[in-house]
Amino acid sequence: MQLQSMYQEIILDHYRNPHHKGLREPFDTEVHHVNPVCGDEVTLRVTLKDVDGEPVVEDISYDALGCSISQASASVMSDLVIGKPVAEAMTISQAFLGLMQSKGEGSPDEDLLEDAVAFAGVSRYPARIKCALLGWMAWKDATAQALEVGRQ
Amino acid sequence: MSELPGGVSQLPGYLDVEAIRSDFPALARTVRNGNPLVYLDSGATSQKPVQVLDAVRSFYELHNGAAHRGAHLLSEEGTEIYEDARAKVAAFLGAHADEIVFTKNATEAINLVAYTLTSSIKPGDEILITEMEHHANLVPWQQLAQRTGATLRWFKVLPDGRLDVDTSLITERTKIVAVTGQSNVTGVIPPVAEIARLAHEAGALLLADGAQLVPHHPVDVTALDVDFLAFSGHKMLGPLGLGVLYGKRDRLEALPPFLAGGDMIEVVRMEGSTFQPPPARFEPGVPPAAEAAGLGAAIDYLSALGMDNVAAHEEVLTAHALDALREINGVHILGPDTTKDRGGAVAFEVEGVHPHDVGQVLDELGVAVRTGHHCAWPLHRALGVQASTRATFYVYNTHAEVNALADGIRYAQRFFGARQ
Secondary structure, eight states: OOHHHHSOHHHHHHHHSOSSBBOOSSOSEEEEEEETTTTEEEEEEEEEEEETTEEEEEEEEEEEEOOHHHHHHHHHHHHHHTTSBHHHHHHHHHHHHHHHTSTTOOOOOHHHHGGGGGGGGGGGOHHHHHHHHHHHHHHHHHHHHHHHHHHO | OOOOOTTOOSSTTOOOHHHHHTTOGGGGSBOGGGOBOEEOBTTTOOOOOHHHHHHHHHHHHHOOSOTTOOSSHHHHHHHHHHHHHHHHHHHHHTOOGGGEEEESSHHHHHHHHHHHTGGGOOTTOEEEEETTOOGGGTHHHHHHHHHHTOEEEEEEEOTTSOEEOOGGGOOTTEEEEEEESSOTTTOBOOOHHHHHHHHHHTTOEEEEEOTTTTTTSOOOHHHHTOSEEEEEGGGTTSOTTOEEEEEOHHHHHTSOOSSOSTTSEEEEETTEEEEOOTTGGGOOSSOOHHHHHHHHHHHHHHHHHOHHHHHHHHHHHHHHHHHHHHTSTTEEESSOSSOTTBOSEEEEEETTBOHHHHHHHHHHTTEEOEEEOTTOHHHHHHTTOSOEEEEEOOTTOOHHHHHHHHHHHHHHHHHTTOOO
């Protein structure tokens, strides 16, 4: 049975007890993303702070309706990204995107992706990749907008 | 005439499903983990019997010429096959051959009507649809309203999934009413003939989306008295890429061209062109004769089974599925839980397990279903549901497959630790 390879225990744990969930104030930007195939949606807020001239992710808060993969992925993403400089977080985000596009053949960098390596099995199921990426794409969008606002 | 299927039966309401299944190569394959395929997604697209595959193959092997053009025998044979398929579709619906327009699919058929009505709709006019429509019979009408300044109105869905036919919505302002023949989510069969009568009394046109109706029930366009009926061949054992627009002769005659090009014209001059009468007016380009050959064979197959038998078989399976799902704690069926005016689409929620996850577990067991909003987002919203899992039944489905679905749902509940 391949199910356990997709639904790793880590994923199910994050699904049942998502981290950083709930919308918090204050925030810099808020985005709303949907997966038009299934109607899954996420509202995500990003707060950045300036540390020695470098933008750092101070907080991510989100509210999401969706499957175990999309919920767990948003939870793992917020764990990974909160507190990191935006540049480093973007590197992690790129690495996760690469893993999702690996069709199950990727050898993820565990030091970089931590719990997110558990999603390697998802990359074998094309229909589920969008689920795993929903939160990440919302974060990237919100962060890009926050940087834009910061520049103005 | 293609070979008669093995499933012909003398008993009404009975199909020899084992014999039917032997005509469908895809049903013999295994899927994930070596499990046999339990195909419960015919509402999205049906599997194809060898009779249909043979008709398509035979066209390309022997008769591949561009229909309606060319001075050679192959082109003539291609034309004959294409027009023969049109005649079969017409006979299947109780229509005339010149009332049958071949399109790419049901979606294109609906768009054809919605676009060509543009010039006859004015600001202040009303377009009436329903809240239970597939996006294919919803978005084109929204767009028509936006193009013309008309107002879009809709019949609402009742909590039990049935249609609230609020007759006050049909007025002298109503120009067209578009309604599904059968919901692709709840299986609800709205009273199309009655709505058509009301529409006609108000001077409005009636279009029925038959994508989920025509494959599963006997349909007589004269009895329904619809002006237009749209459906897809691939949901009724035919090949992908061919749909049908039925239109009453005078209704089609009143519509201007939709897609323009070769074969739909009478005379072309640099200053302008004149156009063929229907159906040719709406069929530019080299016709999909191989697909038409396949759809013709599909209609032969269904006709040999008998559409009354097809409908009766699906009703029994649907009743079984409704019973089996009702018995599972934490499973909620969308729409009516009896088979009265309800076809073989059974959508449901599993408490505590997202539809995507239900579908994933079922897929692992070899059970193919659809998950999400099934292109009927407003209907899900009306029923207070974000998304659902859907099983749909057809001529080749068995009671054992209904049991496999129920077992799979229970397994998904255990896997995700949901309440049972």
